[in-house]
Amino acid sequence: MNAPIRCLIAEDDVDDQEIFSIAVSELDGQYDCTYTLNGIEALERLSHDTLLPHYIFLDLNMPRMNGIQCLAEIKKQERLLHIPVVIYSTSSGQSFIDDALHHGAATFITKPSRISDLVTVLNEFFTSQSDKK
Amino acid sequence: MILIVDDRPENIFSLKTLLELHGFRIDTAESGEEALKKVLNHSYSLIILDVQMPGMDGFEVADAILGFSKAKDTPIIFLSAANTEKHFITQGYTSGGMDYVTKPVDPDILLFKVKTFYKLSEQRRELIRVQNSLRSEIENRKKTQQELDTRIEELHSVLESLPQIAFTIAPDGEVEYVNEQWYNYSDQLSIFPETHPDDSSSCLEWKAHFEEGVEFIKELRIKELSTAQYRYFLLRIIPVKQNHQILKWVGTYTDIHQHKLVNETLEQKVKERTKELITKNEELENRNHELQQFAWVASHDLKEPLRKIQTFSHLLRDKYLKDLPDAKSYLDRTIKSSERMSDLINALLDYSRLSASSFFEKTNLNTVLNEILSDLEVTILEKHAVINASQMPVIDGVHSQLRQVFQNLISNSLKFSRPNVFPHVSITSELVSEKMFTSRASSLGEYCRIVVSDNGIGFDEKYLDKVFTIFQRLNDRRLYEGTGIGLAIAKKIIEKHNGIITAKSKENEGASFILVLPLHQTVLEQHNEI
Numbered sequence: 003m004n005a006p007i008r009c010l011i012a013e014d015d016v017d018d019q020e021i022f023s024i025a026v027s028e029l030d031g032q033y034d035c036t037y038t039l040n041g042i043e044a045l046e047r048l049s050h051d052t053l054l055p056h057y058i059f060l061d062l063n064m065p066r067m068n069g070i071q072c073l074a075e076i077k078k079q080e081r082l083l084h085i086p087v088v089i090y091s092t093s094s095g096q097s098f099i100d101d102a103l104h105h106g107a108a109t110f111i112t113k114p115s116r117i118s119d120l121v122t123v124l125n126e127f128f129t130s131q132s133d134k135k
Numbered sequence: 136m137i138l139i140v141d142d143r144p145e146n147i148f149s150l151k152t153l154l155e156l157h158g159f160r161i162d163t164a165e166s167g168e169e170a171l172k173k174v175l176n177h178s179y180s181l182i183i184l185d186v187q188m189p190g191m192d193g194f195e196v197a198d199a200i201l202g203f204s205k206a207k208d209t210p211i212i213f214l215s216a217a218n219t220e221k222h223f224i225t226q227g228y229t230s231g232g233m234d235y236v237t238k239p240v241d242p243d244i245l246l247f248k249v250k251t252f253y254k255l256s257e258q259r260r261e262l263i264r265v266q267n268s269l270r271s272e273i274e275n276r277k278k279t280q281q282e283l284d285t286r287i288e289e290l291h292s293v294l295e296s297l298p299q300i301a302f303t304i305a306p307d308g309e310v311e312y313v314n315e316q317w318y319n320y321s322d323q324l325s326i327f328p329e330t331h332p333d334d335s336s337s338c339l340e341w342k343a344h345f346e347e348g349v350e351f352i353k354e355l356r357i358k359e360l361s362t363a364q365y366r367y368f369l370l371r372i373i374p375v376k377q378n379h380q381i382l383k384w385v386g387t388y389t390d391i392h393q394h395k396l397v398n399e400t401l402e403q404k405v406k407e408r409t410k411e412l413i414t415k416n417e418e419l420e421n422r423n424h425e426l427q428q429f430a431w432v433a434s435h436d437l438k439e440p441l442r443k444i445q446t447f448s449h450l451l452r453d454k455y456l457k458d459l460p461d462a463k464s465y466l467d468r469t470i471k472s473s474e475r476m477s478d479l480i481n482a483l484l485d486y487s488r489l490s491a492s493s494f495f496e497k498t499n500l501n502t503v504l505n506e507i508l509s510d511l512e513v514t515i516l517e518k519h520a521v522i523n524a525s526q527m528p529v530i531d532g533v534h535s536q537l538r539q540v541f542q543n544l545i546s547n548s549l550k551f552s553r554p555n556v557f558p559h560v561s562i563t564s565e566l567v568s569e570k571m572f573t574s575r576a577s578s579l580g581e582y583c584r585i586v587v588s589d590n591g592i593g594f595d596e597k598y599l600d601k602v603f604t605i606f607q608r609l610n611d612r613r614l615y616e617g618t619g620i621g622l623a624i625a626k627k628i629i630e631k632h633n634g635i636i637t638a639k640s641k642e643n644e645g646a647s648f649i650l651v652l653p654l655h656q657t658v659l660e661q662h663n664e665i
Contacts, residue, residue: 018443024450092442093438095484113442114446115449115474117446117449117450118453
C-alpha cells in the first residue's frame with residue numbers, strides 16, 4: 003500500500019469541507035486531507051509545515067484572501083512551485099477558469115451537485131496527475 | 136442732283152450737256168409748274184432757274200419753293216437774258232436765290248458757280264444730317280435719363296416701403312440713398328449705424344466683399360438711437376450689375392432680434408435638456424450596470440445553497456431512503472425542482488454574462504457545430520434524431536457565444552419534436568449580399584444566412600415576438616422542459632454580432648430559425664450595452 007496522498011484544502015464552508023471529505027473517502031487509495039478556512043490560514047500552514055502537501059485545493063470565494071490571490075502567493079514561493087493547485091468553485095464562468103489557469107492552476111473544478119459526480123471528477127484529476135509523474 | 140428749269144429745251148440741253156460732262160447728275164423741267172412738282176418729290180442740291188418763262192416765272196417758282204419746308208434751303212441760281220437791271224437782280228436774291236447769272240452764260244463762270252453752290256449745298260445737307268442725328272441722340276439720352284430716374288424713383292419708393300432698413304451704395308462706396316428706417320439707427324445718411332463692439336469685424340469684412348464685388352451677409356447688432364440698445368440684425372448687401380459692371384449696391388438690415396432671442400432661449404433649453412439627458416443616461420448606465428452586477432451576484436450566490444440542497448438531497452436519497460419509497464418519491468421531486476432552479480439560475484447567469492464585453496476573432500462555424508453535435512450526442516441517439524449540416528463559413532465572432540446560439544437552437548429542435556416523429560434538423564448556410572432575411576444569395580456577399588430548421592411542433596407566428604423574449608414560454612412546462620431564456624440569449628448574441636435573427640413556423644409543421652451574420656466585424660470589441 004502506498005503512503006497516503008496529502009491534500010491541503012482551503013474552504014470557508016464547513017458543509018463543503020464535509021462534502022469534499024465524503025467524496026475523497028469514496029476514492030480508491032488513501033488521502034490525508036487538511037482543511038483550512040481561508041487563503042491566509044492555508045499560506046501559514048504551508049510556511050510552517052515541513053511536510054508539504056501533494057495537492058492544494060483552493061475555494062474561489064473566501065473571506066480575507068480569495069483562491070486566486072492565494073494561488074498567486076503560492077506561485078511566488080520557489081518551494082511550493084511544484085505542487086499542483088486546483089481551484090475549486092461553485093462558479094463555472096469561463097472568465098474564472100481562464101483567470102485561474104492564467105495564474106498557474108493545474109485545473110479548475112466546478113463543484114457538482116452530486117457527490118458521485120465529484121468523486122468522478124476527483125478520480126479523473128488524480129489519475130491524470132499520477133500519469134504525469 | 137441738280138434741277139435745270141427752262142422753257143426752252145435747247146437751253147436745257149446745252150446746260151445739261153455741260154454739267155453732265157463735269158460729273159453732275161441732272162434733272163430737268165420745262166415749266167415752273169413742272170419744276171414745283173419735281174421739287175416736291177425730290178431733294179435737289181441746286182436749282183438753276185430761268186427767270187423768264189411763260190406761266191409761272193422764275194421768281195414765282197422761287198417764292199413757291201421757299202414755302203416748301205423740304206426745299207427752302209436749296210440754293211437757286213437765276214438765269215436771265217433780259218432782266219439784267221438791278222431791281223431784278225435784287226428781286227432774285229430776295230426770292231431766295233443764291234446767285235444771279237445773266238445770259239449769255241459764260242460756261243466757265245457758270246460751272247464754277249455750280250460747283251461752289253453744289254459743294255455748299257452738299258456741306259449744308261451734311262450739316263443738317265449731323266445736326267439731326269445729334270438731336271436724336273440728345274433725345275435718346277434724355278429718354279434714357281428719364282427712364283433711369285423713373286427706375287431709381289421706383290427703387291427708392293420700394294425701399295421706402297420696406298419694413299427693413301434699406302440703403303444704396305454707389306460704386307465708389309459712398310452711401311447714396313437711405314430709407315426712413317435708417318434714421319432710427321443713424322443720424323446721417325453717410326454714417327452706418329453703430330455696430331456692437333463684438334461685431335466690429337463686420338466693417339472690414341464688408342470692405343473685402345466690396346473690393347471683390349460679391350454679396351455680403353452678416354448677422355450683427357446695431358444700436359437703436361431712441362433706446363441706445365443693441366438689436367440683432369441681418370445685414371445683406373448685394374451688388375446690382377449691368378453688363379458685368381456694378382451699378383450700385385443695395386443693402387438691407389432685417390430685424391432678427393426677436394427671432395435671435397427665441398433661438399438663444401431655445402438653444403439654452405436644448406443645452407439644459409441635453410445635460411439632463413446625459414445625466415439621466417449616466418444614471419441609467421449605472422443602474423444598468425448595478426442591475427447586471429445584481430443579476431450576476433444573485434444568481435451566483437443562489438447557486439451555492441442550491442447546490443448544497445442538491446448534494447445533500449442526493450446523499451440522503453442514495454444512502455438512507457432505499458427502503459422508504461414514499462420518502463424517496465418526495466425527495467425525488469425536491470431534487471427535480473432544485474435541478475430546474477439550477478437550470479434557471481445558470482441561464483440567468485449566461486444572460487447577464489453577455490453584458491460583459493468580448494473580442495471578436497476568426498471563428499470557424501463548422502468547428503462550433505461539431506463541438507455541439509458531440510455534446511448532444513447522447514440526446515441525438517436517444518431521440519433517433521437526424522442532423523444535416525452544410526458547409527459553414529469562418530466569421531468574426533465570439534466562439535463561446537456562437538456556440539451557445541447553435542446549442543440553444545439545435546437543442547430546441549430536439550426538445551420540441553412531435554410525439555412519435557424522429558427529429559430531423561437541417562442547418563444550411565449561404566453567403567448573401569445584404570443584411571436582410573430575404574437578401575439574394577451571392578458568392579461575394581459580406582453576410583452569411585444560416586437557417587436551422589426542424590420538423591418539430593413549431594409555433595404560431597403570431598407569437599414570433601414572444602419566442603425571443605426572456606422568460607416567455609409558449610409550451611407547457613410539464614411537456615417540454617426549458618428555462619425560457621435560450622432564444623432570448625440567442626437573439627442577444629446575434630445582435631451583439633451585428634446580425635439579425637427571426638423565425639418562420641406553423642404549428643405542427645416545424646420551425647425555421649433564420650440568422651444573418653456579417654462575415655467581418657469592423658470594430659473588434661463587442662458593444663457593451665444591454
